[in-house]
Amino acid sequence: MHVSTLLTSAVSSVAPAMLLVAAAGANAHTYGDGSDFSPWRPDMLTSLLLLMTALVYWRGQHNSESSPREQTRRHYWFWAGWLMLAVALSPPIDPMGNALFSVHMIQHELMMLGAAPLLVMSRPSASLLRGLPRAGARAIGTLLRNTGGARWLAWLGAPLNAWIIHAVGLWGWHVPALFNAGLRSDLAHTAQHISFLFIALVFWFALLKPKQTAPAANVVYLFTTALHASMLGALLTFSSRVWYTPYQLSAPQWGFTALADQQLGGLIMWMPAGLVFLLAGLASLAAVIRSSDHNQATLTNVSKQRNTDAEHSQR
DSSP states (O other): OTHHHHHHOOOOOOTHHHHHHHTTOSSOEEOTTOOEEOTTOOOHHHHHHHHHHHHHHHHHHHTOSOOOHHHHHHHHHHHHHHHHHHHHTSTTHHHHTTTOHHHHHHHHHHIIIIIHHHHHHHOTHHHHHHHSOHHHHHHHHHHHHHTTHHHHHHHHTSHHHHHHHHHHHHHHHTSHHHHHHHHHOHHHHHHHHHHHHHHHHHHHHHHHOSSOSOHHHHHHHHHHHHHHHHHHHHHHHHOSSOSOTTHHHHGGGGTOOHHHHHHHHHHHIIIIIHHHHHHHHHHHHHHHHHHHHHHHHHHHHHHHHHHHHHHHHHO
């Protein structure tokens, strides 16, 4: 069930990024190399995939025999996550991410911190499978069984494994050589989006999966993620040199120096992202404390009941 979440869902964003680019207007600008550029030019393949995902889920949602309250809430989570994804991967945000590093950071942070947890909480696997043609759903089920989908899911859902995948993906793609490749190559750009989406889904799946065996591990998992993600943001913010050279050509076209644009992007990663992880860590810590208090109270009540029973038996 949950495997489909990691394989077929997409993730994304919210509207505040609109405010950043709205002042630039809808007129076509150019990159620093003089090539034509418009913030309103959509990527047709991305648009098609978003529409297909929405159609499949909508079909599966309406083919459901029952719609209990919990399922209805999951539908709301899915559509909220899908809408965030559509905003992040559509004009003007997606094209502007190639012109301004700060918009690129808004796009990825909203994908990873907004849409990903919503899509994971929606558990869309059943609706997505119901929405597919019957032969397609059977083929996916057979493929997952034959490739050990359950084992892979258990491995990905282990907090330590998810933490490592998330950290390596986040830091790896911000190495200048890889990030610059994503700006210069459509193929690398697509791979970058898929990677960020995948590591975010893995991260939130490990955190939000039901029947946690070691909920206290989530506290360490979140606080250490807040620490290393904030560290990366701080390095970008306080660096005295430009890490990503293509923005030296495009950022001035939009009224920024490349260094100022990078510093703004670093702040976006450092402050909002760090705050999200920190708040999630505090919420997990509070849940662990509540669970511990509940268990202690249960043990106390059991002990009292045993003492009472012993007293009655002695009489």
